[in-house]
Amino acid sequence: MNVAALTIADVQSGLRNKTFSAVELATEALRFAEAENPKTNAYLTIANERALVAAAKVDAKLAAGDDPGPLAGVPVAVKDVIVTKNLRTTCASRLLENYIPPYDATAIERLEAAGGVILGKANCDEFAMGGSNENSAFGPVRNPVALDRVPGGSSGGSAAVVAQGTAVVSLGSDTGGSIRQPASFCGVVGVTPTYGRVSRYGLVAFASSLDHIGPFGKNVADCATVLKAIAGHDPMDSTSAHAPVADYAATLNAPVKGMKIGLPAEYFKDLSSETGDLIMKAVDVYKKLGCEIVDVSLPHTEYALATYYIICTAEASSNLARYDGVRYTARNTDANSLTSMYRDTRGDFFGAECKRRIMLGTYVLSHGYYDAYYLKAQKVRNLITQDFAQAFETVDALIAPVSPFPAFKLGEKMADPLAMYLADIYSIAGDLAGVPCMSVPCGKTASEGLPVGAQLLCNHFEEAKMFQLAQAYETESAAS
Numbered sequence: 469m470n471v472a473a474l475t476i477a478d479v480q481s482g483l484r485n486k487t488f489s490a491v492e493l494a495t496e497a498l499r500f501a502e503a504e505n506p507k508t509n510a511y512l513t514i515a516n517e518r519a520l521v522a523a524a525k526v527d528a529k530l531a532a533g534d535d536p537g538p539l540a541g542v543p544v545a546v547k548d549v550i551v552t553k554n555l556r557t558t559c560a561s562r563l564l565e566n567y568i569p570p571y572d573a574t575a576i577e578r579l580e581a582a583g584g585v586i587l588g589k590a591n592c593d594e595f596a597m598g599g600s601n602e603n604s605a606f607g608p609v610r611n612p613v614a615l616d617r618v619p620g621g622s623s624g625g626s627a628a629v630v631a632q633g634t635a636v637v638s639l640g641s642d643t644g645g646s647i648r649q650p651a652s653f654c655g656v657v658g659v660t661p662t663y664g665r666v667s668r669y670g671l672v673a674f675a676s677s678l679d680h681i682g683p684f685g686k687n688v689a690d691c692a693t694v695l696k697a698i699a700g701h702d703p704m705d706s707t708s709a710h711a712p713v714a715d716y717a718a719t720l721n722a723p724v725k726g727m728k729i730g731l732p733a734e735y736f737k738d739l740s741s742e743t744g745d746l747i748m749k750a751v752d753v754y755k756k757l758g759c760e761i762v763d764v765s766l767p768h769t770e771y772a773l774a775t776y777y778i779i780c781t782a783e784a785s786s787n788l789a790r791y792d793g794v795r796y797t798a799r800n801t802d803a804n805s806l807t808s809m810y811r812d813t814r815g816d817f818f819g820a821e822c823k824r825r826i827m828l829g830t831y832v833l834s835h836g837y838y839d840a841y842y843l844k845a846q847k848v849r850n851l852i853t854q855d856f857a858q859a860f861e862t863v864d865a866l867i868a869p870v871s872p873f874p875a876f877k878l879g880e881k882m883a884d885p886l887a888m889y890l891a892d893i894y895s896i897a898g899d900l901a902g903v904p905c906m907s908v909p910c911g912k913t914a915s916e917g918l919p920v921g922a923q924l925l926c927n928h929f930e931e932a933k934m935f936q937l938a939q940a941y942e943t944e945s946a947a948s
């Protein structure tokens with residue numbers, strides 16, 4: 469069994485035809501993940517027992533003639549910022565190195581209820597803060613496509629396991645591009661659904677008004693299937709939407725002829741020529757498919773980066789206040805007063821990027837600066853959201869780069885946080901507006917053979933249309 473090449477459809481037919489049982493598949497997937505992990509460091513924890521128990525349940529359902537669910541037996545990796553009951557969840561932080569959550573995130577419950585088999589927890593930037601996975605307290609992830617390069621971040625491990633084949637699909641989180649950018653760097657599909665489409669209950673909070681859970685897969689269909697399984701209202705998350713969940717996989721192959729796709733001028737100003745060329749080739753494919761390509765403008769794009777780094781740091785400084793050495797695991801025990809215990813615990817256990825964000829966030833929320841920074845950023849966020857609303861009055865979707873350049877070398881941007889932040893320039897506006905967006909592989913650079921992702925964005929809750937467009941591209945480019 470070549471576990472590395474499997475898609476969800478392959479797993480389903482393998483189980484149906486009795487080529488393998490779910491337990492056989494899980495056993496082989498666990499062995500392969502264990503053997504391959506030293507190359508990339510993509511898994512922080514491999515969950516042998518949990519995976520085998522879940523797989524045995526699937527086999528029992530199959531034997532009883534019951535429906536084992538749309539993800540039956542599918543080996544899944546989960547970013548280590550999503551809590552899993554009785555399974556270590558570190559957020560790639562020393563602070564939570566030994567944290568064992570007492571409950572499952574809603575997305576995890578739904579994944580397992582659909583028959584998914586959780587193989588383990590994927591490495592990421594500490595508390596999902598970063599764009600290269602180099603902020604993990606447990607070492608960076610290496611890009612399986614080019615081991616001297618970053619896989620992107622913050623969901624670098626979730627993208628790497630799918631590219632490496634050590635999981636069939638995975639879950640990541642996206643606050644400012646953390647699903648789409650690693651998907652683009654590793655050459656897999658990554659989806660950031662509409663804000664509120666997937667419950668955030670059990671997603672350790674970074675910036676609550678921007679945080680999304682979404683899937684990675686080798687192809688569009690796999691992401692559509694996973695999203696359907698985990699989406700929908702959840703009483704445990706008041707920001708989760710009541711909107712009905714469509715059967716995304718059922719409409720994947722509907723024709724896209726006649727759809728209007730906007731090219732936002734602001735997204736093509738500053739990017740590597742090879743990235744630009746590959747995106748324009750994808751645009752040509754859409755023309756061939758009968759889509760109409762129109763120029764559009766999202767005039768407030770230039771403010772997106774500043775807006776994002778004010779709002780996300782403000783929310784992070786508040787969310788991360790809970791790590792005080794009293795609750796959760798890590799604590800500085802040398803302190804001789806409560807205040808010094810708080811201070812020294814946070815000083816000892818948070819990594820540099822988290823500290824930077826806590827300080828920035830505290831500053832923009834502080835008396836005298838709140839109006840100038842935080843309040844103004846909220847107003848600009850509104851303008852950015854309105855840009856998208858206006859564009860979607862005339863177009864069905866937007867196409868743009870995910871990142872201005874392909875995967876960079878490990879260490880290349882670590883000394884310069886601003887250079888790192890600039891890599892997010894095309895991925896953060898989608899999060900600020902809360903619209904669904906995704907990265908679809910659109911080829912490799914001629915010079916170095918590095919994957920590049922094209923970003924598709926649609927209006928709120930139009931995931932079905934977005935998947936349809938992505939599928940049409942995937943089918944057409946595979947055929948040509």
Ligand code: GLN
Pocket residue numbers: 596597598599621622641642643644645646647674780892
């Ligand atoms: N790179 C962005 C940041 O560092 C995105 C992070 C994310 O989406 N979780 O904040």
